[in-house]
Amino acid sequence: xxxxxxxxxxxxxxxxxxxxxxxxxxxxxxxxxxxxxxxxxxxxxxxxxxxxxxxxxxxxxxxxxxxxxxxxxxxxxxxxxxxxxxxxxxxxxxxxxxxxxxxxxxxxxxxxxxxxxxxxxxxxxxxxxxxxxxxxxxxxxxxxxxxxxxxxxxxxxxxxxxxxxxxxxxxxxxxxxxxxxxxxxxxxxxxxxxxxxxxxxxxxxxxxxxxxxxxxxxxxxxxxxxxxxxxxxxxxxxxxxxxxxxxxxxxxxxxxxxxxxxxxxxxxxxxxxxxxxxxxxxxxxxxxx
Amino acid sequence: xxxxxxxxxxxxxxxxxxxxxxxxxxxxxxxxxxxxxxxxxxxxxxxxxxxxxxxxxxxxxxxxxxxxxxxxxxxxxxxxxxxxxxxxxxxxxxxxxxxxxxxxxxxxxxxxxxxxxxxxxxxxxxxxxxxxxxxxxxxxxxxxxxxxxxxxxxxxxxxxxxxxxxxxxxxxxxxxxxxxxxxxxxxxxxxxxxxxxxxxxxxxxxxxxxxxxxxxxxxxxxxxxxxxxxxxxxxxxxxxxxxxxxxxxxxxxxxxxxxxxxxxxxxxxxxxxxxxxxxxxxxxxxxxxxxxxxxxxxxxxxxxxxxxxxxxxxxxxxxxxxxxxxxxxxxxxxxxxxxxxxxxxxxxxxxxxxxxxxxxxxxxxxxxxxxxxxxxxxxxxxxxxxxxxxxxxxxxxx
Numbered sequence: 001x002x003x004x005x006x007x008x009x010x011x012x013x014x015x016x017x018x019x020x021x022x023x024x025x026x027x028x029x030x031x032x033x034x035x036x037x038x039x040x041x042x043x044x045x046x047x048x049x050x051x052x053x054x055x056x057x058x059x060x061x062x063x064x065x066x067x068x069x070x071x072x073x074x075x076x077x078x079x080x081x082x083x084x085x086x087x088x089x090x091x092x093x094x095x096x097x098x099x100x101x102x103x104x105x106x107x108x109x110x111x112x113x114x115x116x117x118x119x120x121x122x123x124x125x126x127x128x129x130x131x132x133x134x135x136x137x138x139x140x141x142x143x144x145x146x147x148x149x150x151x152x153x154x155x156x157x158x159x160x161x162x163x164x165x166x167x168x169x170x171x172x173x174x175x176x177x178x179x180x181x182x183x184x185x186x187x188x189x190x191x192x193x194x195x196x197x198x199x200x201x202x203x204x205x206x207x208x209x210x211x212x213x214x215x216x217x218x219x220x221x222x223x224x225x226x227x228x229x230x231x232x233x234x235x236x237x238x239x240x241x242x243x244x245x246x247x248x249x250x251x252x253x254x255x256x257x258x259x260x261x262x263x264x265x266x267x268x269x270x271x272x273x274x275x276x277x278x279x280x281x282x283x284x285x286x287x288x289x
Numbered sequence: 290x291x292x293x294x295x296x297x298x299x300x301x302x303x304x305x306x307x308x309x310x311x312x313x314x315x316x317x318x319x320x321x322x323x324x325x326x327x328x329x330x331x332x333x334x335x336x337x338x339x340x341x342x343x344x345x346x347x348x349x350x351x352x353x354x355x356x357x358x359x360x361x362x363x364x365x366x367x368x369x370x371x372x373x374x375x376x377x378x379x380x381x382x383x384x385x386x387x388x389x390x391x392x393x394x395x396x397x398x399x400x401x402x403x404x405x406x407x408x409x410x411x412x413x414x415x416x417x418x419x420x421x422x423x424x425x426x427x428x429x430x431x432x433x434x435x436x437x438x439x440x441x442x443x444x445x446x447x448x449x450x451x452x453x454x455x456x457x458x459x460x461x462x463x464x465x466x467x468x469x470x471x472x473x474x475x476x477x478x479x480x481x482x483x484x485x486x487x488x489x490x491x492x493x494x495x496x497x498x499x500x501x502x503x504x505x506x507x508x509x510x511x512x513x514x515x516x517x518x519x520x521x522x523x524x525x526x527x528x529x530x531x532x533x534x535x536x537x538x539x540x541x542x543x544x545x546x547x548x549x550x551x552x553x554x555x556x557x558x559x560x561x562x563x564x565x566x567x568x569x570x571x572x573x574x575x576x577x578x579x580x581x582x583x584x585x586x587x588x589x590x591x592x593x594x595x596x597x598x599x600x601x602x603x604x605x606x607x608x609x610x611x612x613x614x615x616x617x618x619x620x621x622x623x624x625x626x627x628x629x630x631x632x633x634x635x636x637x638x639x640x641x642x643x644x645x646x647x648x649x650x651x652x653x654x655x656x657x658x659x660x661x662x663x664x665x666x667x668x669x670x671x672x673x674x675x676x677x678x679x680x681x682x683x684x685x686x687x
Contacts, residue, residue: 003516006541010508116339117601118529120561127565129540136542211505212529212561216336220505253509254516258499259472261509 002134007254011247013141016148019242020203021224022231023155024196026238029228030172031192034084034095038103040218041110042197046072046204047213048110051121061124069201076197077190085189103218111215123209144206151202152239155195159235168192223249226265230272244268317416317630320394324361325368326622326629329388330398331381332423332611334373337502337529340557340600341607342400345422346371347597348604348611349398351589356619363627367619369397376400376502376527378407389415394631397618400607402426402446402475412436418631420621420638422614423607425449425525425551426478430660438638440617440661441610442650443551446475449572450482452665452682453548457521458490461546465494467519469510469534471526471552472499479525479550500526500534507534508541515543525550532561539565546570557601559673569670570679573606585647609648616646617661658686 021043028036036042049071053064083102087095129138159165171178171188179185204217211217226245231237245265253261320327330349333342349369357366370388374381381404385396389411396412399405400423409429412419413436421429421439427447430439439445444452457463468483470476480497487493496517498510511534514522522545524534531553538547547569554571589612593604622629624637638654641661645651652661664683668676 003512006512007508010512010541014506014508111335115600116335117343117603118337118340118532118557118561119601120532120557129542131542136540138540211533214529216503217505219503249506250508250512254512258509258513262501262504 003254005133005135007250008247009135009137009141011250012243013144013246014249015243015246016145017203017207017220017242018223018227018245019239020148020151020199020206021221022227022238022242023152023235024199024203025221025224025228026231026233026235027168027192027196027199029233030235031168032080032084032088032189033092034087034099036196037096037100038079038106039196039200039224040221041103041106042072042076042200042218043204043207043221044110044213044215044218045075045106046201047121047208047217048114048204049201050205050208051119051213055122065205068205069198072197072201072204073194074197076193076195076200079197080190080193084193085186107215107218114215116215119213121208121213125209140210144210147202147206151199155199156236164191223265226269229269232276317632318394320392321365321629324365326362326365327391327393328367328369329385329391329393329396330369330371331374331384331388331396331404332371332398333376333400333404334371336375336377337527338376338400340528340603341423341552341605342373342376343600344603344605345398345400345607345611347593348589348608348613349422349615350611351592351596351608352612352615352619356615362619362622363629365629367615374399374401374404376404378403382407382411385411389417393417395420395618395634397614398422398611399424402428402478403473405429406474409434409437416631418635418638420614420618422611424475426475427482428474428478430658433657433659435635435656435659438621438654438659438661440614440652440654442613442648442662443573443610444662444665445660446479447482447485448660448663448684449551449665450479451486452684453572454483454486454490456667456680456682457548458487458493461521463521463546464492465496465517465519466521466523467496467498467514467517467543467545469498469500469507469514469522469524469526471530472501475552476500476525483523500530502527502530504530505533507537511538511541511543514538515541519545521546521548523548523550525552527552528554528558528561532558535562535569536565548572554606557603557605559670560601563673566670567672571668571670571676572665573668573676585649589648613646613648613650616648617641617644617652620644620646653686 021039025039028034046068050068053059053067054061083098087098123140125139125143129136159169167183168188171183171185175185223245227241228238230244231241248264249261252264332346333339353367353369372384374384385408395418397420399421402424405424406426406428413434419437423441425446427445429437430445468480470479498514500507526534549569549571551572593608621634621638625633639656641652641654643651643653650662654661663686664681666681667679669679670676
């Protein structure tokens with residue numbers, strides 16, 4: 001039982017990261033119909049900016065944290081304006097390749113500036129784990145889960161209860177109708193990318209003390225893609241998808257075989273796409289043509 | 290008519306034989322000019338192992354500069370071309386083939402065992418010597434490949450396995466060993482060698498826990514090990530994965546005597562792990578930049594910092610390996626003489642007995658043994674910034 005509880009604790013921690021990145025992906029997709037294959041690289045950039053501001057420049061931790069969120073949000077908006085807006089009417093394949101290429105460019109830019117080496121980000125939280133019964137929880141894990149919960153609640157409140165948030169939801173449902181109602185669709189796009197950048201930077205900063213900061217760290221976004229697919233690219237469902245992916249990985253790895261740990265999440269994607277392509281938690285919407 | 294035909298046949302035969310002889314001797318001296326020797330050097334300069342690969346290249350560059358500044362070898366300067374194998378066997382093989390086709394006299398370097406294993410048939414086919422500065426797999430020297438020399442200053446994984454097995458059982462009294470290893474050539478070689486080495490003992494068990502290069506979450510493996518309750522936790526992985534593995538294992542409360550393999554502690558491990566590494570026993574041959582008590586190593590460390598500066602996890606022991614192997618190679622080139630060929634170099638390398646290039650860890654090679662080192666030094670991590678020597682484990686040469 002202790003083992004299962006420990007698996008659960010670890011899954012909630014990692015699932016929180018998958019959820020944060022996954023929601024960033026979904027925000028862009030729902031607003032612009034675009035899948036951002038550079039999402040992982042935005043996470044990576046968040047981590048690098050954070051380590052630069054807090055370690056190299058020496059800014060106070062909180063200031064560095066907030067500045068990083070803002071900078072990557074602006075980067076997100078800049079990408080939307082300079083790349084994605086110009087591809088609005090382009091074939092879907094073009095947009096996929098464009099964001100994929102963008103990811104490569106961002107990664108190589110980081111390597112050019114920082115080099116290919118691995119950096120260690122100090123954790124500003126106490127490092128000694130806490131034992132709760134037989135289950136061990138680190139302070140960093142609790143921080144990750146806590147921040148994720150607060151941010152998710154805030155995000156859903158923003159989307160559901162504020163004018164701008166409802167405008168984003170409306171534009172995501174029907175762009176033409178939203179435009180007819182006076183909603184600036186371009187502004188919605190920009191906000192979606194900014195929010196997505198914000199969430200990616202948050203994920204990067206939460207990850208940096210846990211992992212190592214290096215150009216390949218954005219690969220974690222693959223798990224978030226899984227989460228988004230399982231959640232049918234729906235917002236709350238993607239969060240659930242993130243936790244499910246993490247739990248599945250760990251259950252398979254511990255109780256079956258480590259060799260299948262990563263494959264398990266991808267196998268579920270294939271099964272979901274075959275059986276319920278709209279996602280496990282979303283109803284299929286048929287469009288009239 | 291018959292005589293004419295026979296004469297033509299003999300002339301043709303002679304011409305072909307001459308051409309073959311010329312091409313064979315040309316192949317023996319490819320890359321050599323009057324004043325230079327072209328050497329190819331491969332290392333992982335990007336990816337998980339880049340800190341080690343870059344450091345190894347820097348050590349190599351420093352050695353080459355020193356050798357050339359002293360006039361080269363028999364009046365020939367060493368001209369080294371560098372390539373990034375990305376710790377990827379396909380890319381490594383492609384880079385090696387290109388270097389060979391570009392005329393390299395010998396190949397050097399390598400850090401990743403999986404790349405080295407892939408190159409073995411190629412160097413044998415091309416008859417190009419390969420002098421290794423890194424890698425752990427014993428496959429490079431067993432079975433003997435007459436073109437491959439391992440002069441790393443650090444034993445290979447098979448020899449290490451036999452050396453450490455006796456220490457684990459006899460001194461540490463370990464019976465339950467959680468064995469974290471890479472799911473690749475290095476890791477397979479490591480665990481196979483360890484099982485063979487432990488075979489003569491009884492009452493032990495190994496729990497094999499593979500990890501993939503590039504993985505960042507080892508929860509499943511660590512929890513499995515924790516549930517199994519080992520008395521010894523062995524970890525060997527590239528520095529990035531190894532750092533995360535140690536951090537996560539300590540955070541998840543995996544108990545036991547922690548023993549780190551040779552790949553683990555190069556390239557920024559101590560920066561990443563900090564105090565969590567305290568108490569670990571580490572396999573290492575050269576003292577690192579913190580505990581450099583050998584005068585030659587301290588001087589070398591200072592030279593590396595002066596020339597290349599410091600980077601994350603650099604300089605590290607791999608710089609020493611890169612430097613060391615090139616100094617050994619220079620000695621081999623010197624012994625081979627001015628009328629240099631690949632065969633003469635191989636024969637010259639095989640005459641080395643107790644050759645010390647100023648860093649300790651003397652090299653001994655022979656026609657039946659191309660592994661230069663038979664000593665494993667174990668260090669204990671006392672704090673985030675201090676390691677002390679615990680024991681030297683030595684075994685007879687094959």
